[in-house]
Amino acid sequence: MDEQREPEDLTTRARIRDAAMLQFAKLGEKGATIRGIAKAAGVSPALVQHHFKNKAALREACDAHAIDAIRRVKEEALSGGMSNPNFLTIAMQTALPVQQYMARALVEDSDAARALFEDAVQFSEDILSRGSSGMRKPTTDDLHAYAAVITAMNFGLVVLNGHLSRALGTDILTPEGYPRLAMALMDIHTDNLITPELEEQTREVLRKMRGPDA
Amino acid sequence: MDEQREPEDLTTRARIRDAAMLQFAKLGEKGATIRGIAKAAGVSPALVQHHFKNKAALREACDAHAIDAIRRVKEEALSGGMSNPNFLTIAMQTALPVQQYMARALVEDSDAARALFEDAVQFSEDILSRGSSGMRKPTTDDLHAYAAVITAMNFGLVVLNGHLSRALGTDILTPEGYPRLAMALMDIHTDNLITPELEEQTREVLRKMRGPDA
DNA sequence: ACGTACAGTGTACAAACGTACAGGTTGCTG
C-alpha cells in the first residue's frame, strides 16, 4: 500500500494517483478529467480505469493517500517533541502535492476534508492544553474555539498560499520565501495591536451579543 | 446597473446572476452548469444565454457584482471611521452569497480574485500604517508582509467558514455564532503564546535561513 | 509448452455539456 518518495521509480498506479492529485488540486473535482489525468501520467485513459475502478474511487484513493501522508508527518512531529512553535510547519512539511490537494479538498468539502479538519482541531487542542517547551498555555475560556480558529487560520494560509506568495513576491513554500511569512506571523502573534481599552469594550459588546444578559 | 436587496422583486437578470453566484460558489467554475443555474433561477437555460452571452461572460458579471458589493462595504467602513478593530468584520458584513462566491473564486484563482486579494492587502496596509482609534501601529520591519499575512488569515476564515462553523457547532455568520469566533480571535491576538526566549531563538533561525549572513 | 493473471491500449457509446438558432409572447411607440 506504500511506495517510495522518489518521483521516478514509482508504481504506475502511484504515478497515476499523483497525477490525479495534482489535477484535482489545480482544476477541482469536476474540472479534472480521466483523460487529463491519464495524459499527465503518460498513460492511456483506460489504464486509469483499470487501476482505479472509476473517478469516484480514484478520488477516494487520493483522499486516503493524502490523509496517510499527513498522519505520518503529524506522528513524526509528535515523536520529535514538537519543539517547533509553529503549527503551520506541520502543514508545510507535508509534500507539496498533498498540500495543494488538501487545500482544494477543504474547499470542496469532501468527507476526507472534514475528517482532516476535525483531526487538526483536535490535534491543536491537545498540543495547546498540554503545552510544550517554549510555549505558554493559552489564556482563554474557550480552548476549543481557540484551537479551531488557529487551525482555520493556518489552513487558510495554505489554501491561499498562491495569493500570499504573489503578494510577497516569492513563493512562501521555498526556503527564500518562508522566513518572510514566518517572521510576519511571529510579529502578528507577539505584538498587541489593539489597546486594552478597546479590547475590553469590544469583549463587552460581544458578551451582550452572545446572550441577553440576565 | 444596481438593484434592491430584496430577494423577491429583482430583475430576472439579477435573479439569474444571484443563482449563478451560488452555483459557482457551491460547485466551482466547472461544476456549475448553465442548465443548473437556469433551474435554480427558475428560468429556461436559453434565457441565461440571452442575458449573459456565454458562461465566461456570466462569470465576469458575477465577478463584477461581487467586487462592487465588496467595494461598497469597504467604503462604508471607511466613512464610518473604521471604529471596529477587526478587519474580519468587513468581510462578514458583505452579503452571504458574495462571501461564498469570493471564497471559491479565491481558490480557483480568477483575475477578479487576484484583484480582490491585492486590494485587500493594500487596504489592510493603509489601515495599519495610518492607525485608527484604539489601535496601535504594528511593530514590524515588514509591514507589507504583516498586512498580507493578516489578510490571508482573515480570508482564510471566510473560505473555511463551513469547517469552522462545524467545529464550533454553530454558524459563525449568525449573531449566535459570531461572538464565539470573535472572542477566540481576540484571545489569540492578545495573549503571547510563545515565550520571549523561544521567540528570539526562532527569529534567529529564520534570519539565518533567509540569507547567508556576512 | 501451456495457461493464467496482470499491465496496458483502442474503440465505442450514452449522457451531459455549451451554444447557436428559430420562434413565440408581451409591451411600448409611431
Next chain:
DNA sequence: CAGCAACCTGTACGTTTGTACACTGTACGT
C-alpha cells in the same frame, strides 16, 4: 393598428465527459 424591441422558450448540434468492452503483450507458475 403596424412594427419593433425586449423577454423568454424549445430544439438541435458538435464536443467532451465517464465508462464499458474487447483486445494485445508479457511474465510466471505448473
